[in-house]
Each structure stands twice: as C-alpha cells, then as structure tokens.
Amino acid sequence: MARESNLRDAVCELGASLFNRGLTFGSAGNISVRIGDGWLMTPTNVSLGRLDPGRLAKLDLDGKLVSGDAPTKESVLHRAMYGERPDAGAVVHLHSTHSVAVSCLDGIDPANVLPPITAYYVMRVGRLPLVPYHPPGDRDLAEAVRRLAGKHHAVLLANHGPVVAGTSLDAAANAIEELEETAKLFLLLRGSKTRPLTEAQVAALS
Ligand SMILES: [Zn+2]
Numbered sequence: 437m438a439r440e441s442n443l444r445d446a447v448c449e450l451g452a453s454l455f456n457r458g459l460t461f462g463s464a465g466n467i468s469v470r471i472g473d474g475w476l477m478t479p480t481n482v483s484l485g486r487l488d489p490g491r492l493a494k495l496d497l498d499g500k501l502v503s504g505d506a507p508t509k510e511s512v513l514h515r516a517m518y519g520e521r522p523d524a525g526a527v528v529h530l531h532s533t534h535s536v537a538v539s540c541l542d543g544i545d546p547a548n549v550l551p552p553i554t555a556y557y558v559m560r561v562g563r564l565p566l567v568p569y570h571p572p573g574d575r576d577l578a579e580a581v582r583r584l585a586g587k588h589h590a591v592l593l594a595n596h597g598p599v600v601a602g603t604s605l606d607a608a609a610n611a612i613e614e615l616e617e618t619a620k621l622f623l624l625l626r627g628s629k630t631r632p633l634t635e636a637q638v639a640a641l642s
Contacts (some may be wrong), residue, residue, distance in 0.1 A: 437518075438529035438624075439471075440471050440476070441489070443469050443476060443605070444472060444476060444490070444533075446469070446488040446494055446605050447476060447478065447489070447492060448488070448529075450467060450605055450609055451467055451478065451487045452483065452484070452485055452487070454484055454528075454530065454568050454609075455483060455484045455485030456485065457501075457527075458533075459530055459532045459616060460484050460531065461494070461531075462483065463481050463482055463483050463631065464471045464479075464484075464531040465484050465528075465530045465531060466478045466508040466510050466514070466528075466531075467484065467513070467527070467528050467534075468514040468518075468527045468607070468611035469526045469528070469605055470524065470525050470526065470527065471494075472592065473496060473497060473504065473579050474495045474497050474502065475494075475495045475514070475515075475518070476490060476492045476493070476504075477493045477495055477506035477508060477594045478507070478508055479491060479492065479493050480505070480506050480508050480509055481492065482505070482602055484492060485495075486557055489556060490504075491504050491505045492504050492505075493505055493506060493507035493508075493511075493635055495507060495511070496638040498516075499511065499515055504637055507584045510529055511574060511578065512575065513527075513529055513578055513581055513599050514527040514579075514599075515578070516578045516581040516582040516585055517581065517585045517589075517599060517601045517629050518601070518603075519582060519584035519585070520551070520582055520588075521586070521589060521601050523579065523603055524589070524601035524602065524603070524608075525602065525603045525607070525608075526601070526602050526603075526605040526607070526608040526609075527599065527600065527601045527602075527608060528586040528600050528602075528608045528609055528612045529597065529598065529599045530597050530598060530612060530616070531596070531597040532553065532598070532612075532619075534549040534599060534614055534622075535598045535617065535618035535619040536595075536596065536597050536621040537599055537623060538592070538619045538622060539566065539592050539593065539594050539597065539598075540594075540595050541597060541621060542569075544566065545566075546565060546566040546568075548562070548563045548564065548565070549564045549566050549592050549620070550564055550615075550618055551632040552631070552632050552633040552637075552638050553618055553622065553625070553632055553633070554618065554621075554633075555565050555619055555633065555637075555641055557613055557614055557615070557618040558638050558641045558642075559635065559641055560610060560611045560614040560615075561590045561600075561611055561614055561615050561618070562588070562589075563588065564588070564590055564591065564598075565584050565591055566591075566592050566594055566617065567581055567591050567592065567593045568580060568594055569593075569594040569595050569596070572596065574636075577593065580594075582597060589611070590611055590612070590615060596598055598616070600612040600615065611642070
C-alpha cells in the first residue's frame with residue numbers, strides 16, 4: 437500500500453504545482469494514475485490546487501468507484517486513453533490557456549495541429565491530432581479520443597484542451613507542459629516567418 441499512498445501524494449503535489457503556475461484554474465483539469473487494480477482519479481468539482489490525498493476517487497478496472505469522492509466527469513477521457521495504451525501509467529487533462537486557444541483556431545491541420553518548432557516538442561509530444569468538438573463528458577468525445585489514442589499519447593480536444601498520457605505522472609506532466617509551452621510559442625510566432633524543423637531533423641529525433 438506504500439506505493440498507492442506515494443501515488444496519492446504525487447497526484448496532489450502535481451495538482452498544486454499546475455494550479456500554482458496557472459496551468460489550471462477553478463475546478464478545471466483532472467489527473468489520473470494507474471494503480472495495480474485500477475486507477476486513482478481526481479474528484480469532480482474540486483480545484484487541483486486543493487486536492488486531499490485521502491479523497492481521490494479510486495476506480496476498479498471496470499471504472500466503478502471503489503472509494504473516495506466521485507471522480508471527474510471527464511474520467512471517460514482518461515479511460516479511453518488507458519484502454520488503447522497499455523503502457524500508460526498516468527493521464528493529465530488541462531484547459532490550459534494557450535493550448536485551448538490553439539484548439540479554437542480555424543484552419544489548423546486536424547492531423548497535426550502544431551508544427552515541430554523545437555526538438556523537445558517532437559520528442560515529448562510528436563504529432564498532435566485534433567479531436568472534433570463534442571460536449572464535455574459526452575460518450576462520443578471519449579469514443580473519438582479512443583480512435584486516436586492507439587497512435588497518439590497526446591490529443592487536443594477542439595475548443596476544449598489537451599489530454600496527454602505518459603508512462604508515469606512525471607512523463608504525462610512533462611509532455612502536457614511541453615505542449616502548452618509550444619502552443620504559446622506557436623501563438624507568439626503567428627504572423628512571423630518561421631523555420632520549423634525539417635522532416636529529416638524530425639526523423640532524426642525518433
Ligand atoms: Zn475538460
């Protein structure tokens with residue numbers, strides 16, 4: 437059980453860190469982590485800045501609540517990721533400002549939303565597909581994520597925000613933060629002539 441209590445603390449520390457740095461606000465955003473027999477998930481209607489390790493929702497492998505507070509209504513997005521990615525140890529979903537701004541732009545490539553501006557973006561995120569808009573928590577939204585999750589550990593929900601899986605909490609957090617910073621750079625560079633990495637430079641990173 438030591439491992440589960442460590443993971444509970446780690447989820448709360450990550451939530452506070454994201455909140456304190458303005459990457460999430462109000463009760464937006466959610467975090468989950470895989471445990472031996474299911475998942476720990478942040479509860480519905482709670483600020484990531486004030487999570488209580490003892491009240492995280494614990495779900496079994498069928499997604500049923502075992503203990504703790506009711507999970508986020510967006511838990512279906514997390515389960516869609518885990519269902520298609522056996523190596524996923526954690527999932528983070530945010531409504532982080534710059535990523536959401538990009539998700540609202542007209543004319544972006546739905547197969548690859550952001551250009552490969554930096555090597556770290558390519559290594560931590562790769563190709564980022566856009567998931568067509570559906571209302572939050574909608575089953576069709578989870579289904580659309582599921583269809584892309586096998587090939588992509590990071591997806592961007594249109595007019596909503598990113599969902600990112602990682603092998604660990606740290607990996608998922610690092611990837612979603614890299615995505616948010618790249619979205620910010622992309623917006624900063626809009627209107628400027630830019631020089632993204634070439635196909636050969638991208639290929640050399642994989
Ligand atoms: Zn959301």
